[in-house]
Amino acid sequence: xxxxxxxxxxxxxQQYEAENHSSSSSGNGAAxxxxxxxxxxxxxxxxxxxxxxxxxIGNTYLEDMHKELRFSDDKVKLHSDMLAFVLGxxxxxxxxxxxPEYLLTAQTILMGTSFYRKMKKLEEQGEI
Amino acid sequence: xxxxxxxxxxxxxxxxxxxxFVLNYLLPKRAKKQPALIVDSMAEYEKAGKSFKDFDxxxxxxxxxxxxxxxxxxxxxxxxxxxCFIFSANCGVKHxxxxxxxxxxxxxxxxxxxxxNIVRFGRHSGISCIFTAQRFAQLHKIVTSQxxxxxxxxxxxxxxxxxxxxxxxxxxxxxxxxxxxxxxxGDIPESAEVKSGEIFTFNSKxxxxxxxxx
Numbered sequence: 066x067x068x069x070x071x072x073x074x075x076x077x078x079q080q081y082e083a084e085n086h087s088s089s090s091s092g093n094g095a096a097x098x099x100x101x102x103x104x105x106x107x108x109x110x111x112x113x114x115x116x117x118x119x120x121x122i123g124n125t126y127l128e129d130m131h132k133e134l135r136f137s138d139d140k141v142k143l144h145s146d147m148l149a150f151v152l153g154x155x156x157x158x159x160x161x162x163x164x165p166e167y168l169l170t171a172q173t174i175l176m177g178t179s180f181y182r183k184m185k186k187l188e189e190q191g192e193i
Numbered sequence: 194x195x196x197x198x199x200x201x202x203x204x205x206x207x208x209x210x211x212x213x214f215v216l217n218y219l220l221p222k223r224a225k226k227q228p229a230l231i232v233d234s235m236a237e238y239e240k241a242g243k244s245f246k247d248f249d250x251x252x253x254x255x256x257x258x259x260x261x262x263x264x265x266x267x268x269x270x271x272x273x274x275x276x277c278f279i280f281s282a283n284c285g286v287k288h289x290x291x292x293x294x295x296x297x298x299x300x301x302x303x304x305x306x307x308x309x310n311i312v313r314f315g316r317h318s319g320i321s322c323i324f325t326a327q328r329f330a331q332l333h334k335i336v337t338s339q340x341x342x343x344x345x346x347x348x349x350x351x352x353x354x355x356x357x358x359x360x361x362x363x364x365x366x367x368x369x370x371x372x373x374x375x376x377x378x379g380d381i382p383e384s385a386e387v388k389s390g391e392i393f394t395f396n397s398k399x400x401x402x403x404x405x406x407x
Binding site: 067068069070071073074077078081085 | 228252255256259260261272275276279280282283284285286288
């Protein structure tokens with residue numbers, strides 16, 4: 066019989082649960098921003114289109130930074146990390162349909178869209 | 194002492210025969226001499242072994258009976274999948290980890306922390322991996338760069354072909370693959386019967402792969 070290292074697994078699982086709990090109970094910063102409150106704005110949206118567009122935007126945006134804007138590696142890394150937040154593992158449409166955190170994920174996507182707009186604005190103003 | 198392990202990645206558009214090939218050919222071969230954990234997000238592998246409805250029931254069973262055979266965990270939510278990666282990265286037993294639709298847990302820009310550790314350092318624990326994904330371009334570079342052998346079924350999207358071109362000279366052939374055909378490439382020893390870039394189909398009756406002459 067293959068004996069697993071259950072002590073180590075238990076420790077890591079506990080750590081994971083603790084981190085998950087603290088992140089889910091730490092409040093939702095996105096909800097504080099008006100731009101994420103679609104109910105308030107009374108708009109409807111097609112989630113699949115937003116997902117697709119954001120993926121395309123993410124790819125194009127990072128490529129642009131490398132090739133055209135000639136950003137330093139550090140800056141590209143920073144943007145990449147930030148985009149990773151919205152283009153991350155939650156973004157698969159199949160996954161969205163399955164996950165109970167559907168709404169939370171939708172908010173994440175909207176936050177990403179808002180983030181992109183803000184970045185573009187800053188870019189236009191020459192601040193980045 | 195470093196243990197032998199292999200990372201294999203199977204990509205291709207939906208409905209081209211990817212899961213059938215993995216389920217009936219690749220998985221039985223790789224899980225022959227070691228226990229396996231399948232992270233089954235799309236409920237495609239429930240008949241491949243002992244099936245569990247979530248991570249907790251899998252872990253309870255393993256604690257009682259040991260880590261043996263093929264174990265399929267139906268990961269209905271991310272937490273289950275992430276716990277599977279924690280288990281895999283820390284169990285200390287040489288095994289096979291099969292991740293169905295790996296792009297759910299990584300993107301070109303991000304990858305689950307434990308999955309990252311498994312890919313990068315799993316060699317020391319002897320963790321072999323099989324990743325499947327519909328699109329090559331959606332996989333993180335850590336996954337593609339550490340993959341030993343790729344099996345690509347048809348891909349037609351430009352970004353996927355571009356990403357594939359980092360590993361294969363003639364991506365045109367990937368675009369032209371017929372249903373059930375796949376191209377094998379990657380770090381294949383020269384002495385092997387299969388040559389990198391060759392095209393095959395899986396012959397389920399004879400349980401072998403047949404070379405396709407193009």
